[in-house]
Amino acid sequence: MLYLFYRLLSHFGPQFWWPAKTPFEVMVGAILTQNTAWSNVEKAVKHLEEAEALDPKVISSLDVFQLERLIRPSGFFRVKAARLKALVVYIMKEFKGDVETMGLKPGWELRRDLLSLHGVGEETADSILLYALGKPFFVVDAYTKRILKRCGLIRGSESYGDIQRLFMDTLPGDVELFKEYHALLVELGKGYCRARDPQCGTCPVKVEVE
Ligand code: SF4
Incomplete structure (x- = not known):
């Protein structure tokens, strides 16, 4: 899988993901980005920043209606407020609200804990582990699946874990x-390997679509 990485890197250049000032902001973004465009997440994060609420202790002290109001631009704000609350309850209970202490816990244990939280699936958990806590878990998303399927590297019926292992078993x-x-695959998926009308003729991968 390294050849694909280098091909994408030489075409797009480094992406320097995740765009956030702190690990906790990454966690918040990972929850708010579910089912919405990133521009909406940015608006919600800005509201939280202006309210000085980008902190587990502050979010845990907000009532749910205040939190819903702040994150409203991200869409599905009631569901996402409940998910954020569940995450901060976990961080407060297990790590006294300290994200650095959270990062000291082994990755697989954190992954198990995160997946047990309300509304945290594998993609969200791995985004938090990789981008907020620096744990080596590959993030698989819809772009990844589409690209690998179209390039003939998977059948398309594989589970999240199967696809993740394809990367984690073969890459350092x-x-x-x-x-x-992961960031480069998102760029490829947005710019070339679109759901409709893939741009194979000019794509840096240049693989024939079946
Ligand atoms: S060559 Fe076509 S199918 Fe393959 S990644 Fe590029 S756009 Fe997608």
Whole structure:
């Protein structure tokens, strides 16, 4: 899988993901980005920043209606407020609200904990682990699946874990590599391997669509 990474890197250049000032902001973004465009997440994060609420202790002290109002631009704000609350309850209970202490816990244990939280699926959990906490878990999303299927690298019926293992079993367990690779696949999916009308003729991967 490294050849694809280098091909994408030479075409798009480094992406320097995730765009956030703190690890906790990454966690918030990972929850708010579910089912919405990133521009909406940015508006919600800005509201939280202006309210000085980008902190687990502050979010845990807000009532749910205040939190809903702040994150409203991200869409599905009631569901997402409940998910954010569940995350901060976990961080407060297990780590006294300290994200640095959270990062000291082994990755697989954190992954198990995160997946047990309300509304946190594998993609969200791995985004938090990789981009907020620097744990080497490859993030698989809809772009990844579409690209690999169209390029003939998977059948399309594989589970999240099957696809993740394809990367994690063949690549060095390098956090920076995983961060860049996922970001580059998103760029490829947005710019060339679109759901409709893939741009194979000019795509840096240049693989025939079946
Ligand atoms: S060559 Fe076509 S199918 Fe393959 S990644 Fe590029 S756009 Fe997608």
